[in-house]
Amino acid sequence: MLYLLRGVLDEDLDKRVDEMIEKGLLQELLDFHSKYNAERLSSEAEADYTKGIFQSIGFKEFHPYLIMDEAQRTTEESKKLLEKCIAEMKMATRRYARRQVKWVNARFLSNINRATPKLVPLTLKNSANWDAEILEPAEAMVQKLLDGETTVATPSEQLSEEQIVRQRKKSEPCREFCEICQRLFVLRDQWEDHLKSNKHKRRREGLKKHEANCKKQKLVEAESA
Numbered sequence: 001m002l003y004l005l006r007g008v009l010d011e012d013l014d015k016r017v018d019e020m021i022e023k024g025l026l027q028e029l030l031d032f033h034s035k036y037n038a039e040r041l042s043s044e045a046e047a048d049y050t051k052g053i054f055q056s057i058g059f060k061e062f063h064p065y066l067i068m069d070e071a072q073r074t075t076e077e078s079k080k081l082l083e084k085c086i087a088e089m090k091m092a093t094r095r096y097a098r099r100q101v102k103w104v105n106a107r108f109l110s111n112i113n114r115a116t117p118k119l120v121p122l123t124l125k126n127s128a129n130w131d132a133e134i135l136e137p138a139e140a141m142v143q144k145l146l147d148g149e150t151t152v153a154t155p156s157e158q159l160s161e162e163q164i165v166r167q168r169k170k171s172e173p174c175r176e177f178c179e180i181c182q183r184l185f186v187l188r189d190q191w192e193d194h195l196k197s198n199k200h201k202r203r204r205e206g207l208k209k210h211e212a213n214c215k216k217q218k219l220v221e222a223e224s225a
């Protein structure tokens with residue numbers, strides 16, 4: 001099993017999005033969007049961007065840019081919007097990758113009662129060290145298996161009790177309601193991630209400022225009464 005440290009993974013994902021843009025992703029999105037609307041208008045159908053492919057990564061993030069006409073796309077404002085769309089696509093790609101990692105952990109690492117294959121974790125800490133950290137250890141393990149050795153490394157199911165408890169806690173069900181954001185969470189890891197999120201923190205700070213301003217206003221009104 002190949003693991004990348006979060007910083008390394010995020011960097012690689014950002015590069016992947018940049019490469020997709022360089023290879024023509026934006027033009028592909030524009031062409032599809034134009035064709036969709038041409039067919040829609042010919043059939044007199046209403047535009048619906050709330051389902052299907054328009055909710056996939058790429059279309060959803062670039063939607064504000066795609067609905068601009070050609071003249072609008074030549075303005076400085078459109079360039080800023082395009083940069084924002086690219087940044088949002090990168091964030092969405094990172095979130096999707098994190099969900100994939102959680103799924104793999106839950107399926108192969110946290111459930112000790114599930115019949116799973118033996119996995120040997122290899123962690124990439126620096127993309128520049130691929131050969132030393134991934135390629136060479138993997139080749140050495142494969143060679144040992146070819147030579148008839150049955151144990152090449154500590155299998156991943158032999159996790160410490162602490163690691164097992166930590167993985168189970170991440171995927172355990174819960175029922176937590178965030179009064180600040182008015183959202184319900186049914187998984188422990190999602191709840192904990194939400195509490196750490198910038199969106200939650202911004203709303204919490206905004207609520208505190210609002211409450212402080214209300215108190216000041218009441219004091220002013222009381223003093224002037």
